[in-house]
Amino acid sequence: MVVIRSLYSVILNGIYFTGAVAWPLQPLDLAQHDPRTETQIPMTNATPVTLVADESFNFNVLAVLSGAPYEGADIGEVLVAANNIIEGDFESFHDAFNDLANRVHAQAIAIDDKKHPLSARNLFFKSAAYYRAADAYLHGNWSDPRIMTLWQKQAEDYNKAIALLHQPGERIEIQADNFTVPAIFFKTSCTGKRPTLILGQGYDGAMEDLYHVMGKAAVERGINVIVYEGPGQPTVRRYQNLGFIPEWERVISPVVSYLLTREDVDADKIALMGYSFGGFLAPRAAAFEHRLAAVIAIDGIYDFGESILSQFGEGPAELIRAGNKEAVDELGKQIQATANAPTTVRWGLNQGEWTFKTQSAYDYAVQAQRYTLKGVVDKIRAPVFIGEAESDIFFAGQATKLANELGDLATYHLFPNLDGAGEHCQIGASVMMNQVSLDWLEDVFAKTQ
Ligand SMILES: *[C@@H]1O[C@H](CO)[C@@H](O)[C@H](O)[C@H]1NC(C)=O
Ligand SMILES: *[C@@H]1O[C@H](CO)[C@@H](O)[C@H](O)[C@H]1NC(C)=O
Numbered sequence: 001m002v003v004i005r006s007l008y009s010v011i012l013n014g015i016y017f018t019g020a021v022a023w024p025l026q027p028l029d030l031a032q033h034d035p036r037t038e039t040q041i042p043m044t045n046a047t048p049v050t051l052v053a054d055e056s057f058n059f060n061v062l063a064v065l066s067g068a069p070y071e072g073a074d075i076g077e078v079l080v081a082a083n084n085i086i087e088g089d090f091e092s093f094h095d096a097f098n099d100l101a102n103r104v105h106a107q108a109i110a111i112d113d114k115k116h117p118l119s120a121r122n123l124f125f126k127s128a129a130y131y132r133a134a135d136a137y138l139h140g141n142w143s144d145p146r147i148m149t150l151w152q153k154q155a156e157d158y159n160k161a162i163a164l165l166h167q168p169g170e171r172i173e174i175q176a177d178n179f180t181v182p183a184i185f186f187k188t189s190c191t192g193k194r195p196t197l198i199l200g201q202g203y204d205g206a207m208e209d210l211y212h213v214m215g216k217a218a219v220e221r222g223i224n225v226i227v228y229e230g231p232g233q234p235t236v237r238r239y240q241n242l243g244f245i246p247e248w249e250r251v252i253s254p255v256v257s258y259l260l261t262r263e264d265v266d267a268d269k270i271a272l273m274g275y276s277f278g279g280f281l282a283p284r285a286a287a288f289e290h291r292l293a294a295v296i297a298i299d300g301i302y303d304f305g306e307s308i309l310s311q312f313g314e315g316p317a318e319l320i321r322a323g324n325k326e327a328v329d330e331l332g333k334q335i336q337a338t339a340n341a342p343t344t345v346r347w348g349l350n351q352g353e354w355t356f357k358t359q360s361a362y363d364y365a366v367q368a369q370r371y372t373l374k375g376v377v378d379k380i381r382a383p384v385f386i387g388e389a390e391s392d393i394f395f396a397g398q399a400t401k402l403a404n405e406l407g408d409l410a411t412y413h414l415f416p417n418l419d420g421a422g423e424h425c426q427i428g429a430s431v432m433m434n435q436v437s438l439d440w441l442e443d444v445f446a447k448t449q
Helices: 010-011 035-039 055-065 077-082 090-107 117-133 146-163 211-222 234-239 247-262 278-286 304-312 314-321 325-337 342-355 361-368 399-407 428-449
Strands: 170-175 179-186 194-200 224-228 265-275 292-299 384-389 409-413
Touching: 010 211, 055 077, 055 090, 055 117, 055 342, 077 090, 090 117, 090 146, 090 409, 117 146, 117 211, 146 234, 170 224, 170 247, 179 211, 179 234, 179 247, 194 211, 194 247, 194 278, 194 428, 211 224, 211 265, 211 428, 224 247, 247 265, 247 278, 265 278, 278 292, 278 361, 278 384, 292 428, 304 361, 304 384, 314 325, 314 361, 325 342, 342 361, 384 428, 399 409, 409 428
Parallel strands: 194 224, 194 265, 265 292, 292 384, 384 409
Antiparallel strands: 170 179, 179 224
C-alpha cells in the first residue's frame, strides 16, 4: 500500500501545498471504457462512495472494513470512528481507532469466554484489528513509544482470539539464516495431510490481518494456513530491528522446510500468496524456492523500484538517477515536516523509510531498485495467479507486465471497478477476491494428485 504521489515536482518548483489543492484525486473512473458498461448500462458509476475525504485515510478505513466478512471488523463502529478522523491529521486517525479499540477491548474482557467463547473471540479479533489500525500513521517518528505499546496490545488480544478458534491458532518462530520468522499456523478441521497456503504481507500490513483477508476463507475451504512476517514487516522490524531484504527466499524457504516437518501438511500442495508489495515478494521467493505448487500475487508486481520512481515523480526521479542524495533527502525531510502535504505522500515516505530502515528518502528509493524480477522471472516454475486491480493507484501496469513476462505460467485476472473490486488489493471486495483466487488454487491442487 505504498504511495508517494508525483507531487514532489510541485514542491521542487518552489510551490508548497496549501492543503488539498489538487487533492484528493478522484480514483480513475474507467467505467466508460468497460465494454460491458458501454453496451449494457452506460450510466453506471463504478466509483465507490468516499467515506473520508483524505484519500489515504479513506483507503485505510476501507481496508479495516474489508475484514468484516471474516471477523476483522464490524461496519457501524468503524464508520463512527471514521467520522472522527480529521483530514491530514495523523493523530486524529490514531485517536479514532485507539478509542474504538479500547472500547471493544473493554467489551471483550467483560465476557465470560467459557460461557460465550465465540462472542469473546469476535470481540478480541476486532479490538486487535483496531489497535493495528491505530498504529498505521505513527512511523514517522521511530521513537514514538506507541509503535511498541499498540503492537503488544494487538498481539495480546489476537492471541486470546486465536485460542478460542475451533482449531486454536499456533504462534511459531522459525529459524532463518540470521533472523527468525514469526508465524501463526491455522489448522483446518479436516483430518490427515491437507493443502497449505502461506500468506505474506507487503509494505505495511501485519500477518495478523491476513486471517481476515484470506486466512479464514482458506481454512473454511479445508486448506491449512500459515501467516508469517519477514524483515521490514511489523514484528521483525520492531523486535529484530531489521529492514526489508530483496532475497525473499531467505524468508520463505525456512517456512516451507518447517511445513514439511508437520504431519498435517501435504508436501505436494504448498502454495504462497503475497499481498500488496507481497505481490513482488512472493514471485521473487518462488524463483528460488521450487517446493511451492502455486503462487498467488494480490496483485502482481514485476518491478517495485520502477513504480517507486514513478511515484516520486519525474523531477525527483531524475535527481535520484543522477545520484543527488542531498537534494532528494532535503525534499523528503521538507515533505515529512509539512503538516498539510498530502497524507498519501507523507505516509508513503514515513513508512518506506521505516520499513527499509533508513532516514534518507534517497537511500529508500535506491534500495527499492533492487526489488525487481528482471533476470529472475524465468526461474519461476510454479503456476502464478496474478490479480490486477483496475484502479490500482500504486502499481498500475505492474501486474500486466508480470503476466507477460511469465507467459504460460500466469493466470491473469482483472478485478473490475464495476464489481467494487478495482481498489489496490481488492480492498472492500475480499469475498470476491477469495472466490476467484482460491477457486483457481483449488483447481491447481486438484491437478496435483
Ligand atoms: C519522537 O517521539 C519521542 C517520544 O515520544 C519524543 O520525545 C520526540 O520529541 C519525538 N520527535 C519528534 C521529532 O517529534
Ligand atoms: C545476514 O546474512 C546475510 C547473508 O547471508 C548477510 O548479508 C547479512 O550481513 C547478515 N546480517 C547479519 C546482521 O549478520
